């Protein structure tokens with residue numbers, strides 16, 4: 072069942088989103104060769120605490136950390152580590168803020184120092200694909216319209232779309248119905264309605280789309296060691312169009 076949210080619930084989620092944006096802006100300043108993803112994780116937890124919020128991922132299905140930190144060929148759910156990031160790495164930091172019971176979820180890929188041109192293009196295409204998906208998140212459209220827009224664009228750019236992980240509805244818990252695949256056919260799937268709050272979070276690979284699971288049973292990585300990028304927003308579907316609750320440009 073797809074649960075629609077009231078204006079007041081969406082307002083509360085927007086406040087969680089505003090805090091998440093502040094947190095991402097601090098992370099952006101920290102990302103440099105030599106920093107560890109564990110240092111970022113520790114920072115995020117204390118930053119949220121200082122602002123009266125908690126990292127919702129920690130303890131969710133026994134996930135052990137505040138953030139997911141996925142480096143290079145890691146697609147998602149990378150564990151923060153005490154290993155220094157290197158010049159030229161790309162790293163996706165994903166976090167979910169819980170502020171007074173309201174959640175917001177956003178992942179962002181960061182360049183560590185100087186990333187090569189193909190890596191930069193992967194990041195740009197992935198981010199643009201997210202916005203192509205968001206454009207389709209209109210009342211009356213169907214969920215397949217979102218994935219179709221993302222897949223068409225990313226594949227035309229020579230990249231592939233991860234199939235094993237999807238966006239999702241979000242409410243009092245991180246994952247609610249419906250699933251939002253980042254690939255698919257137009258005019259298929261459930262219709263988007265006013266008050267739905269969803270994430271769109273394309274994971275785009277340089278090489279093949281297939282993923283394999285690490286021994287930790289969380290971290291997914293590409294099967295061909297190619298790099299993967301991801302950008303994720305939480306958004307509310309309204310009659311006036313999608314409202315991005317985790318927007319980094321208009322907060």
Ligand code: MF3
Nearest residue numbers: 128131134148165167176272
């Ligand atoms: N933020 C992730 C998502 O976008 C949720 C990860 S669940 C966790 O769906 F347990 F790994 F944190």
Ligand code: CO
Nearest residue numbers: 165176177178
């Ligand atoms: Co997320």
